[in-house]
Amino acid sequence: MSASPFPISDLRTPISAAQSATLPVDILRFNTCGSVDDGKSTLIGRLLYDSKSLMEDQLEALERSADITGGGQVNLANLTDGLRAEREQGITIDVAYRYFATPRRKFIIADTPGHIQYTRNMVTGASAANLSIVLVDARQGVIEQSRRHTCLASLLRIPHLVVAVNKMDLVGWSEERFNEIRAQFEEFLPRLDIKDVKFIPISALQGDNVVDASAHTPWYAGPTLLHHLETVHIGSDWNLNGFRLPVQWVNRPNNPTDPKLHDFRGFSGQIAGGIVRQGQKVMVLPGGQITTVKEIWTYDGPVAEAFCPQSVTLQLDSDVDVSRGNMIIGQSHLPGSSSELLANVCWMHQKPLTPGKKYWLKHTTNSVQAAVIAINHRLDISTLEPQPTPPELALNDIGEIRLRTASPLFFDGYETNRLTGSFILIEQGTHATVAAGMLLPPREVVRADADDFVI
Amino acid sequence: MTSYHLDHLQYLETEAIHVMREVAGEFERPALLFSGGKDSICLLRLAEKAFRPSELPLPLLNVDTGHHFPELNTFRDARAKELGAKLIVRRVEDAIASGIATPAPGEVSRNRLQIPTLLAAIEEFRFDCCIGGARRDEEKARAKERFFSFRDSFGQWDPKNQRPEIWNLYNGRLNPGENMRAFPLSNWTEQDVWEYIRREELAVPSIYFSHRRSCVRRHGQWLPVNDIVPPKPKEEVRDLVVRVRTIGDIISTGLVESPAETVDDIILEIAAARVTERGSRADDKSSEAAMEDRKKAGYF
Numbered sequence: 154m155s156a157s158p159f160p161i162s163d164l165r166t167p168i169s170a171a172q173s174a175t176l177p178v179d180i181l182r183f184n185t186c187g188s189v190d191d192g193k194s195t196l197i198g199r200l201l202y203d204s205k206s207l208m209e210d211q212l213e214a215l216e217r218s219a220d221i222t223g224g225g226q227v228n229l230a231n232l233t234d235g236l237r238a239e240r241e242q243g244i245t246i247d248v249a250y251r252y253f254a255t256p257r258r259k260f261i262i263a264d265t266p267g268h269i270q271y272t273r274n275m276v277t278g279a280s281a282a283n284l285s286i287v288l289v290d291a292r293q294g295v296i297e298q299s300r301r302h303t304c305l306a307s308l309l310r311i312p313h314l315v316v317a318v319n320k321m322d323l324v325g326w327s328e329e330r331f332n333e334i335r336a337q338f339e340e341f342l343p344r345l346d347i348k349d350v351k352f353i354p355i356s357a358l359q360g361d362n363v364v365d366a367s368a369h370t371p372w373y374a375g376p377t378l379l380h381h382l383e384t385v386h387i388g389s390d391w392n393l394n395g396f397r398l399p400v401q402w403v404n405r406p407n408n409p410t411d412p413k414l415h416d417f418r419g420f421s422g423q424i425a426g427g428i429v430r431q432g433q434k435v436m437v438l439p440g441g442q443i444t445t446v447k448e449i450w451t452y453d454g455p456v457a458e459a460f461c462p463q464s465v466t467l468q469l470d471s472d473v474d475v476s477r478g479n480m481i482i483g484q485s486h487l488p489g490s491s492s493e494l495l496a497n498v499c500w501m502h503q504k505p506l507t508p509g510k511k512y513w514l515k516h517t518t519n520s521v522q523a524a525v526i527a528i529n530h531r532l533d534i535s536t537l538e539p540q541p542t543p544p545e546l547a548l549n550d551i552g553e554i555r556l557r558t559a560s561p562l563f564f565d566g567y568e569t570n571r572l573t574g575s576f577i578l579i580e581q582g583t584h585a586t587v588a589a590g591m592l593l594p595p596r597e598v599v600r601a602d603a604d605d606f607v608i
Numbered sequence: 609m610t611s612y613h614l615d616h617l618q619y620l621e622t623e624a625i626h627v628m629r630e631v632a633g634e635f636e637r638p639a640l641l642f643s644g645g646k647d648s649i650c651l652l653r654l655a656e657k658a659f660r661p662s663e664l665p666l667p668l669l670n671v672d673t674g675h676h677f678p679e680l681n682t683f684r685d686a687r688a689k690e691l692g693a694k695l696i697v698r699r700v701e702d703a704i705a706s707g708i709a710t711p712a713p714g715e716v717s718r719n720r721l722q723i724p725t726l727l728a729a730i731e732e733f734r735f736d737c738c739i740g741g742a743r744r745d746e747e748k749a750r751a752k753e754r755f756f757s758f759r760d761s762f763g764q765w766d767p768k769n770q771r772p773e774i775w776n777l778y779n780g781r782l783n784p785g786e787n788m789r790a791f792p793l794s795n796w797t798e799q800d801v802w803e804y805i806r807r808e809e810l811a812v813p814s815i816y817f818s819h820r821r822s823c824v825r826r827h828g829q830w831l832p833v834n835d836i837v838p839p840k841p842k843e844e845v846r847d848l849v850v851r852v853r854t855i856g857d858i859i860s861t862g863l864v865e866s867p868a869e870t871v872d873d874i875i876l877e878i879a880a881a882r883v884t885e886r887g888s889r890a891d892d893k894s895s896e897a898a899m900e901d902r903k904k905a906g907y908f
Contacts, residue, residue: 177615401629422625452657464625584781589774
């Protein structure tokens with residue numbers, strides 16, 4: 154058997170993990186998407202291995218399967234390809250989630266396969282990501298798939314992008330080649346909307362610039378991949394501007410033994426934007442009633458303020474009629490209100506979208522019926538250029554559609570708030586989830602009619 | 609870091625509470641699977657955080673294989689009582705007696721027989737969603753599990769035909785006979801679970817901590833000496849200082865030699881561990897696809 158790049162005997166002393174066990178850290182969610190050949194599995198394996206997140210029994214299982222079926226080559230894809238059909242056919246069916254930690258951060262990796270249902274899988278895996286890694290083979294440079302991946306990351310508004318130029322060992326650690334690839338990217342990046350892009354020359358197989366700085370790239374002064382993952386600033390990835398609480402559940406104790414709870418009437422939900430403070434004025438949608446936050450109730454005691462994405466229960470001053478699917482909002486940065494919607498949708502089902510059909514639309518905690526009025530265009534996923542109006546959107550297509558809902562939606566453009574700007578479409582009857590939607594910015598915002606609702 | 613920032617446990621907590629409340633909001637008759645194990649102990653605290661000061665809007669359900677550690681059942685009953693929650697227990701023994709579950713000739717393990725027992729309980733109470741404590745880091749088949757995991761009218765999981773889950777929008781729509789499993793701890797690791805137990809000061813069954821126990825060497829691991837499958841003459845039996853890392857049945861749960869007496873000790877031990885949690889479960893080792901097969905048949 155050839156030497157494994159991940160020998161069991163070299164498993165690191167787990168001091169770092171023991172340290173992390175005692176400190177509160179935050180979580181970074183990232184996704185990698187690519188095909189079998191670009192070194193994606195090797196990179197994930199390298200991150201897991203070097204952060205001591207691979208265990209002896211997992212490595213032994215890998216080595217056993219390498220001896221039996223792999224001609225002696227350890228195949229890290231076997232770590233994530235857990236289903237029988239995947240092992241038998243050598244393919245990855247679905248998004249697999251992996252977890253690892255360093256003393257600085259915890260990480261959730263959404264590992265998405267590249268070959269089939271690429272778009273659907275990447276949209277699923279990347280929807281909640283803070284960061285996306287585009288792997289580029291240094292020998293090949295920017296290919297179609299690199300562009301597709303980058304465009305999808307931009308469309309999904311993933312705040313941070315890393316271009317990992319892999320297999321640098323196979324181009325002689327050439328700075329010139331690295332700069333060429335960087336230039337290829339920078340040609341089309343300005344057309345996209347990505348706030349933060351980092352280029353890192355690596356060899357996933359040998360570990361250069363993945364966890365430890367490489368001696369082969371003296372010309373590269375930037376961080377290693379892991380260092381970047383550990384330190385990239387994600388504090389502002391949530392929208393803290395306009396307060397939004399989609400009501401999930403009305404909290405009314407039935408027969409409370411505590412007399413203080415006789416009149417308890419709370420509205421529970423996860424804050425989807427902004428900050429709420431006790432005593433502040435809020436508006437309840439769709440009714441438009443204005444009232445005051447009496448208490449921000451939590452299991453651990455009342456708090457003076459709470460922010461996105463905390464889960465809270467609000468008690469309001471006046472007895473307003475509020476139920477699941479309603480939204481409680483703050484005074485500034487008002488959301489849009491309309492039953493005519495424009496959105497980019499990623500189509501996720503074998504049955505194509507044809508205009509005229511009715512679906513269930515789930516937006517925050519609110520479900521309404523929606524009819525697709527028109528397909529405005531389909532996007533070329535490699536350029537984000539609109540193409541002429543197609544008759545339908547097929548599986549893995551992304552396009553702009555016009556929808557009409559049975560009652561108005563209170564929403565933000567996806568570009569300002571991923572939680573209040575997104576929705577899914579559900580087919581009636583089968584209840585299959587058929588599309589992921591990203592709303593375009595509203596044309597008119599909620600009107601605050603009452604005098605005391607100062608904008 | 610600004611003050612408007614969540615640490616990893618706060619993030620996992622708010623995500624899990626959101627899932628719990630979506631279950632309460634979208635389903636008519638949900639239940640929470642509570643075994644008394646560490647993961648479901650966290651689930652119960654999260655349910656308190658999601659629904660207090662109201663009563664928990666869902667009963668607790670446990671399938672008792674009859675091969676449970678006695679310490680586990682004692683803990684389970686005490687915790688349910690403390691919370692004022694309704695606890696429903698359905699026994700594999702009863703399911704065998706009534707013909708719902710049929711053991712194969714010579715089959716001692718109750719693992720497979722939990723499945724028809726659970727499905728019968730779901731039918732009996734017409735539960736449309738069961739909240740479970742499964743985590744994606746436990747096992748390869750679970751790494752592909754959704755927060756809302758759809759099951760057909762036979763209780764089966766079809767990994768090739770899962771509903772895509774995008775952002776935090778869960779599709780809970782069902783046709784009659786179908787049901788859902790919901791996994792609020794999907795993104796939690798073993799270490800997160802113990803750190804949460806420490807932060808919330810949650811009680812756990814005593815067998816998670818180091819204790820002296822008579823153990824028998826079987827299939828490469830130490831199992832507790834028990835009456836169901838007593839040691840054979842040639843098997844090595846020893847008195848060891850051990851603890852359980854994950855709890856299955858008493859006949860299949862591997863014990864790890866450990867001096868860990870506190871939650872802090874356990875957290876340090878896990879951080880330094882070199883084998884996975886499920887490495888000590890004989891029920892997962894029966895074949896490479898053991899978990900996948902059981903999930904397809906309706907296992908949680």
